[in-house]
Amino acid sequence: MQIYLPIAEVSVNAFTLLGVGGGVGVLSGMFGVGGGFLITPLLFFIGVPPTVAVATGVNQVVASSISGVLAHLKRKTVDIHMGLVLLIGGLIGSTVGVWFFSLMQRLGQIDLIVQLSYVIFLGIIGALMLQESLRALRRSRDPRAPRRKLHTHTWVHNLPFKMKFRASGLYISVFPPLLVGVGVGILAAIMGVGGGFILVPAMIYLLGMPTKVVIGTSLFQVTFVAAFTTMMHALFNQSVDVMLALFLILGGVIGAQIGTLLGVKLKAEQLRILLALLVLAVCAKIAFDLLWTPSELYSITVPGRF
Amino acid sequence: MRLWLVLLLFLALPARGEEVIAGLSQNRVSLTVNFEGSEILIYGAIRREAPAPRDSRLDVIVAIEGPPMPAVIWRKERRVGIWVNTQSQEVRAAPSFYAVATTAPLSDILSLDADLTYRISTRLAIFEARTPGDLQDPAAFTEALIRIRQDEDLYQQLDDAVSLERETLFSTRITLPKNIVEGSYAARIYLLRDGEVIDDFETFIDVRKAVLERWLYSLAYDRPAIYGVLALAIATFFGWGASALFRLIRN
Numbered sequence: 001m002q003i004y005l006p007i008a009e010v011s012v013n014a015f016t017l018l019g020v021g022g023g024v025g026v027l028s029g030m031f032g033v034g035g036g037f038l039i040t041p042l043l044f045f046i047g048v049p050p051t052v053a054v055a056t057g058v059n060q061v062v063a064s065s066i067s068g069v070l071a072h073l074k075r076k077t078v079d080i081h082m083g084l085v086l087l088i089g090g091l092i093g094s095t096v097g098v099w100f101f102s103l104m105q106r107l108g109q110i111d112l113i114v115q116l117s118y119v120i121f122l123g124i125i126g127a128l129m130l131q132e133s134l135r136a137l138r139r140s141r142d143p144r145a146p147r148r149k150l151h152t153h154t155w156v157h158n159l160p161f162k163m164k165f166r167a168s169g170l171y172i173s174v175f176p177p178l179l180v181g182v183g184v185g186i187l188a189a190i191m192g193v194g195g196g197f198i199l200v201p202a203m204i205y206l207l208g209m210p211t212k213v214v215i216g217t218s219l220f221q222v223t224f225v226a227a228f229t230t231m232m233h234a235l236f237n238q239s240v241d242v243m244l245a246l247f248l249i250l251g252g253v254i255g256a257q258i259g260t261l262l263g264v265k266l267k268a269e270q271l272r273i274l275l276a277l278l279v280l281a282v283c284a285k286i287a288f289d290l291l292w293t294p295s296e297l298y299s300i301t302v303p304g305r306f
Numbered sequence: 307m308r309l310w311l312v313l314l315l316f317l318a319l320p321a322r323g324e325e326v327i328a329g330l331s332q333n334r335v336s337l338t339v340n341f342e343g344s345e346i347l348i349y350g351a352i353r354r355e356a357p358a359p360r361d362s363r364l365d366v367i368v369a370i371e372g373p374p375m376p377a378v379i380w381r382k383e384r385r386v387g388i389w390v391n392t393q394s395q396e397v398r399a400a401p402s403f404y405a406v407a408t409t410a411p412l413s414d415i416l417s418l419d420a421d422l423t424y425r426i427s428t429r430l431a432i433f434e435a436r437t438p439g440d441l442q443d444p445a446a447f448t449e450a451l452i453r454i455r456q457d458e459d460l461y462q463q464l465d466d467a468v469s470l471e472r473e474t475l476f477s478t479r480i481t482l483p484k485n486i487v488e489g490s491y492a493a494r495i496y497l498l499r500d501g502e503v504i505d506d507f508e509t510f511i512d513v514r515k516a517v518l519e520r521w522l523y524s525l526a527y528d529r530p531a532i533y534g535v536l537a538l539a540i541a542t543f544f545g546w547g548a549s550a551l552f553r554l555i556r557n
Contacts, residue, residue, distance in 0.1 A: 234533050
């Protein structure tokens with residue numbers, strides 16, 4: 001069944017959309033990842049214009065993280081102070097990102113920018129995930145392997161404008177969390193992702209936050225930054241397609257439930273290797289499209305359309 | 307006196323030889339959620355007062371043109387290993403859809419003069435902007451535009467697709483693909499004798515998004531703030547609602 005997307009102005013198969021949403025939903029339920037970094041490139045592959053894919057992908061992130069953040073708020077595993085500092089950074093980053101996005105769109109380079117950012121970030125995350133899951137696998141076989149130190153004092157803790165983050169038990173400068181927030185906001189605007197894959201490691205390794213508040217706080221920041229970015233794209237690029245979002249969200253919420261059940265039954269640590277390989281495969285496909293001589297050297301853009 | 311004037315005017319008019327009258331199977335196309343394209347039947351007749359001349363060739367051309375829009379055509383070049391859009395050529399107006407159906411190959415039945423006057427061939431239906439001086443091979447850009455849109459069935463050259471019976475009745479079918487944009491589509495029928503246009507007829511097809519799609523589209527462009535809030539409301543409702551529902555089922 002074909003459905004016509006009113007903003008993207010293309011027809012796509014409804015079951016393909018439900019499949020993309022559902023498939024990524026299963027993965028996000030199993031591994032606790034947002035999945036925005038897979039949805040957006042999969043939308044490129046099925047012919048949704050990158051501009052619409054990015055703006056709609058970030059709208060879908062709101063749907064996939066909202067129930068998580070509510071649960072964490074109820075359990076009080078959100079460092080609200082840290083969340084707010086990260087959020088302020090995120091709003092600044094998102095604004096800059098959406099401005100940059102509109103500029104690149106006018107210059108006819110947005111597709112390239114989006115594809116390049118995906119190659120870089122998917123390459124990094126895929127490689128890190130693979131390394132991490134291989135290490136975890138080795139550790140489960142050999143319990144004597146060295147473990148990571150939980151808290152280390154780094155240069156980050158010596159910067160001025162220190163602030164107390166009680167829930168995290170930290171007394172650090174506001175600049176590192178603010179800058180991390182800005183970075184994540186830019187990524188949300190340009191790539192249509194929540195940015196949890198950058199935020200979580202940054203909170204653990206760079207800011208030294210305790211793991212019990214990391215997930216809740218990152219979800220808090222991601223949800224609000226994604227909502228703000230959706231709004232910015234709707235206001236300045238008119239590129240959010242609610243029809244597309246609806247199908248992705250429906251597939252996604254059902255997929256996430258299945259994924260959560262599967263995650264309990266299966267050995268997620270070993271499956272994580274598969275997720276890493278999938279991420280690397282998507283990265284390779286986009287890189288290939290940029291490097292290989294295209295069959296059509298020309299492309300058309302119509303001002304005011306995607 | 308008045309009667310004389312009318313009679314004089316009537317005599318002064320050139321003798322109307324042949325006229326074309328045409329109709330369409332539909333004047334309205336609705337881009338609904340499950341729109342998969344639409345076939346338009348264009349039919350008509352040639353009216354003549356005197357018997358048809360026997361020594362010349364009669365042809366019919368049917369063209370459907372979607373709303374013209376400006377466009378930018380980009381050419382990729384390899385820079386540091388990757389393919390990047392480098393040069394571009396602007397087009398002032400190119401039809402968003404263009405199909406030409408004829409009774410015989412277009413170049414055989416249409417004189418260049420008539421084509422320049424009526425702009426019937428695809429190449430002449432596109433209005434290029436002034437080319438920047440440093441652009442290499444500017445013609446390739448317009449050719450690429452036609453090639454890309456032909457691949458998407460947005461431009462169609464349908465030679466021999468018009469059937470003409472007893473030099474009087476004609477008909478053809480043109481398919482509007484699923485990827486058309488909305489707007490007013492002009493359907494033009496040209497009657498030709500020996501390569502020259504002797505009569506033409508124009509009617510319109512109204513291609514509109516269906517009610518819901520139309521509403522969403524105008525909301526997104528006219529009231530983007532409300533549209534953004536709607537997008538967030540849908541996301542919140544389904545995101546939160548679904549997990550609440552599944553929690554209920556599990557308990």
